[in-house]
Amino acid sequence: MKKQTLLFILVLCCFIHTYGQQQFQPGAIWPDSDGRHINAHGGGILYYGDTYYWFGEFKTEGKAGNRAWIGISCYSSKDLYTWKNEGIALPVVDDPTSEITKGCVIERPKVIYNAKTRKFVLWFHLELKEQGYSAARTAVAVSDKPTGPYTYIRSYRPNRKTWPINFEKAWQTKAVNESELKAHTDPWRKEVAEGLFVRRDFEKGQMSRDMTLFVDDDGKAYHIHSAEENLTLHVSELTDDYLSFTGKWATIAPAGHNEAPALIKRNGKYILVTSGCTGWEPNAARSFVSDSIWGPWRSLGNPAQGENAGRTFESQSTYILPVQGRKDQYIFMADRWVPDNAIDGRYIWLPLTFDGDKPVIKWFDKWSLEQLANP
Ligand code: DGJ
Numbered sequence: 001m002k003k004q005t006l007l008f009i010l011v012l013c014c015f016i017h018t019y020g021q022q023q024f025q026p027g028a029i030w031p032d033s034d035g036r037h038i039n040a041h042g043g044g045i046l047y048y049g050d051t052y053y054w055f056g057e058f059k060t061e062g063k064a065g066n067r068a069w070i071g072i073s074c075y076s077s078k079d080l081y082t083w084k085n086e087g088i089a090l091p092v093v094d095d096p097t098s099e100i101t102k103g104c105v106i107e108r109p110k111v112i113y114n115a116k117t118r119k120f121v122l123w124f125h126l127e128l129k130e131q132g133y134s135a136a137r138t139a140v141a142v143s144d145k146p147t148g149p150y151t152y153i154r155s156y157r158p159n160r161k162t163w164p165i166n167f168e169k170a171w172q173t174k175a176v177n178e179s180e181l182k183a184h185t186d187p188w189r190k191e192v193a194e195g196l197f198v199r200r201d202f203e204k205g206q207m208s209r210d211m212t213l214f215v216d217d218d219g220k221a222y223h224i225h226s227a228e229e230n231l232t233l234h235v236s237e238l239t240d241d242y243l244s245f246t247g248k249w250a251t252i253a254p255a256g257h258n259e260a261p262a263l264i265k266r267n268g269k270y271i272l273v274t275s276g277c278t279g280w281e282p283n284a285a286r287s288f289v290s291d292s293i294w295g296p297w298r299s300l301g302n303p304a305q306g307e308n309a310g311r312t313f314e315s316q317s318t319y320i321l322p323v324q325g326r327k328d329q330y331i332f333m334a335d336r337w338v339p340d341n342a343i344d345g346r347y348i349w350l351p352l353t354f355d356g357d358k359p360v361i362k363w364f365d366k367w368s369l370e371q372l373a374n375p
Contacts, residue, residue, distance in 0.1 A: 022081055023366045026313070026348040027336055032075060033084045040073045041335050041345045044110035044212065044319040046120070046146060052077045052324075053146045055089060055109045055122070065342030068092045068106040072124065074147050080323070080331075080369065089148035090122060090141050096129075099139070099155050104129045106139075108260075108318065110213040111146070112221055114242045120146050121242040123223060125211050126155045136207035138225060140243055153243065157205025158223070158236055162247040164198065166295060171195040193254035197228035206234055206249075210259040212319065213238075214293075217265070222293055224252075224261045230277045233258050235293060250294045258286060260317040264330060271359055273303055273332070273352075275316045280339040282311040289357045303332075303352070303359040313363050315348035320359075323369060328354070332361045 030038045040056025047053075058073040059065045071091035075083040090109075092102045100106070105127035112121055119142050126139040139155035163172055171194045178196075181188045188196075201207060211225035221238040223245065228234075233256075236249035252258070258274035265271070270290045276283040285304050288297040304312050315334035323329040332352040338344040351367060353360045364371075 022079075023368045024081070024349045024364075025366050026350055026364065027346045030083075030347055033082055036085070037343075038075060038083055038347065039343065040075055041337075041342070042108040042318050043333065044108070045321050045333070046111045046113060047324055048113050048120075048146050050078060051146075052080060052321075053086070053111065054083060055111050057107055057109065058088065059342035059345060061341060061343050063340055063342070066105070066339060067103050067129075068100070069102050071100075072106060072109045072122070072150075076147065080321075086147040089143070090150040090152065098152075099126065099128060100152055101129050105133070107209075108211055110211070110319075112213050112215050112242060113146070114221075115219065117241050119144065119241070120148075120150070121221075122148075122150045123211065123213055125209050125225070133209065136209050136227075138208040138211060138223065142243065157201070158208055158225075158245045159234070159247065159249050160205035161202060162249065163202075164234070164250045165248060166250045167195060167198065172199070174199070189255040192228065192231055193251075197231065198251070201228070208234075210261065212261045212263060214263040214265075216293065222263075224263055224272075226259050226261070226277075227251075228254075230259060231255050231257055233261055233274070235295075252295060252297050253288065253299070256286075262317045262320045262333075264320045264322060266328065266354070267357075269357055270297075271320075271357065272297065273317050273320060273359060275312065280337040282314050282316060282336075284310050285312045285317055285361070287359050300358045304361045306362050308363070312361075313348055313350070320352055326369070329369075330359075332359075 032038050039058050040054050043056030054075040058070040071088045074086040074089040077083045092100050107125040109124035122141040126137045128135040137155040141150035141152045143150040207227045208225040214222045221242045223236045232254045233252035237246045257277045259277050260275040262273045272288040274286045284302045287300040287303040290297040315336045317334050319333040321331040330352040332350045334348040336346040
């Protein structure tokens with residue numbers, strides 16, 4: 001074979017190899033740089049320096065693999081296609097007296113960077129071991145490095161003994177005869193909106209399950225989580241060091257049954273994508289827009305479009321990633337759960353575009369960032 005032909009074949013092979021990696025394949029096995037399927041479920045992404053850091057739930061085999069036996073994983077990437085395993089950012093521990101003992105439930109970890117303290121702050125949903133989903137706590141840990149190790153601080157139910165800012169004074173002391181109220185009826189929904197569960201949890205602190213974090217342009221950070229038995233989302237301001245709650249908070253979509261919140265700010269407006277509440281089973285995503293993080297939020301309906309939009313392409317939202325260096329380009333990140341064999345869960349990453357303020361998510365078998373401008 002001629003030298004030039006050999007060179008041509010070599011270049012072609014390199015191109016095919018590179019091009020093959022430069023695509024997202026929603027729902028496929030996604031090998032990390034060691035060739036193992038990425039293990040970072042219910043995840044979120046931090047962009048720091050020139051690197052993306054993906055944090056997620058490290059799942060193991062079987063049904064029990066939905067509980068935390070290892071901890072919170074971290075992967076890094078410069079291009080979003082290839083991910084290096086950075087190990088376990090926060091391990092669960094052998095100590096049965098610890099809140100993060102092996103076998104607890106750790107879900108939806110998110111990390112943000114605090115420029116003032118120069119610390120990386122990790123929050124996640126924590127359920128105490130052998131208590132099902134009843135603890136409904138949020139937990140915080142901190143590190144000097146994005147990849148960790150993170151030092152566990154504590155867990156709790158937030159906003160104890162504080163009322164939401166979008167709450168009428170009369171609702172604080174409202175007496176309701178619950179035996180006359182039928183759940184999921186309009187009168188019941190009205191009572192939920194007027195504080196039925198907020199009052200119930202006032203002393204103990206509000207429930208906190210599915211969660212996300214959001215850092216605004218002014219550096220203020222917010223914790224958004226499913227509360228009130230997953231009926232209502234709460235948005236809460238974090239302190240300047242991002243390590244606790246200031247006590248300023250508001251409800252979003254009362255009695256709307258929203259989970260899996262993901263929030264971005266675009267053109268000065270806050271855009272929220274959520275799911276309904278059907279356990280591990282997919283349902284139709286929802287979207288909302290607001291001029292202020294404190295609401296009022298306007299529903300914009302299901303952002304997914306096309307075949308299987310009613311089940312969000314068999315997935316549930318976890319994060320919306322603004323692509324760095326590209327104006328107005330976002331990736332919708334979601335999980336395709338496999339509850340009977342948790343480790344086999346897949347990632348659904350799709351372009352998130354806009355029709356006015358309404359987010360739009362369409363299915364692609366394969367796609368690349370280059371297509372994002374005009375997907
Ligand atoms: C749906 C939530 O979004 C998940 O994070 C997880 O908590 C499952 N429910 C558990 O059924």
